Amino acid sequence: MRWLVTVWLIGTGLLAAPAWGQQASPAVQRGKAVFHATGGCGCHTDVKNKGPFMAGGRPIATPFGNVYATNITPDTETGIGSWSEQDFINAMTKGIGPDSKHYFPVFPYTSFTRMTRQDLLDLRAYLLSISPVRQANQPNTLRFPFGWRGGLSGWKWLYLRTGPLQPDAAQSAEWNRGAYLVNAQAHCGECHTPRNFMGGLKTSMRYAGAVEGPEGQLAPNITPDEATGIGDWTIADVVWYLQTGLKPDGDDTQGLMSEVIEHGYQHMPEADLRAMAVYLRSLEPIVNKVEPKDK
Structure with a gap:
């Protein structure tokens, strides 16, 4: 197929x-x-x-x-x-x-x-x-x-x-690779961080999700908060998701993220995807349930 x-x-x-x-x-x-x-x-x-x-x-x-x-x-x-x-x-x-x-x-x-x-x-x-x-x-x-x-x-x-981006000497090579991929090349924060009235990123809510994401789509919370983010995802879960678009609960991703995975992330080396997962799992958990405004 x-x-x-x-x-x-x-x-x-x-x-x-x-x-x-x-x-x-x-x-x-x-x-x-x-x-x-x-x-x-x-x-x-x-x-x-x-x-x-x-x-x-x-x-x-x-x-x-x-x-x-x-x-x-x-x-x-x-x-x-x-x-x-x-x-x-x-x-x-x-x-x-x-x-x-x-x-x-x-x-x-x-x-x-x-x-x-x-x-x-x-x-x-x-x-x-x-x-x-x-x-x-x-x-x-x-x-x-x-x-x-x-x-x-x-x-x-x-x-x-x-x-x-400058590496953090206190962190591992894998963590630094993940930080570079997530923050620079993959620019995950641009979609998964809410913006203020001027269109600037709210840095205190970095990666906590955005109601008005790219193309008007919701961008979920990808901090490791267990209730509203990906805190119950393992590193293997994150890698599998970035390879296939399938979430741990069996649901599949839709919209722009599915394109990003299909045309981008699924072609990346597994070691790089694991580095991204390690970095994301190290973030400070932020409680932020992203839901449509009319809900």
Whole structure:
């Protein structure tokens, strides 16, 4: 069954396949691993409308209006094909495009800034290896004043702290690997942390879940609180969930998280998934039952 699904995904353009007979370079291979750790950059493919792989156009609903994901294929006119290495680094770590415009923080550069430069360059190498698609980016439909890019410099002063994540010498190598994956590459906090009225993360509630998560979906509490989080999950449970989307009670995940697992996490080495589980299980438990507002 899995090979049938894979064939279908490649045929519809939802998974990229190298040209016949081509061998990916080491940088591209490393970059593909980083790509999977990000959850497969799923926001950049309009899956619902069967859009081309990484060509953008997917509407991302926020409390402030819709932001449309951009084309990150190597097309030189509508994608990132003409970007320099530094252009890519600036976008990923500072939220600034080659045209010096600020990016809205729906693009999680506040987490990607914690990635190492080498991982960022490897990710760029992978993205430049996929098929270019000429597809213009759609304008965002954010309400005033949230669509005003000039205000983002002040927002970044408040909420953006640049620089790669530093390891904690008091913790194990596995814990540090998990912290890097969860906080930087996988950017889990961007979805599983509630935001304030300005769209900034409520750091005191980090990973405690959000009612208005990405695309308007609930993002559950993933701190190890036993009543409202994942406190009764074992490390093996977390690994299995990230591989299959199946919860310990047998229920399966839905929505955006299922895409993240399908196109990203299930392709990661089990050792990395275990490191993520070890880190998540070490967090401070926060009591926060995430339910729909009308419940």
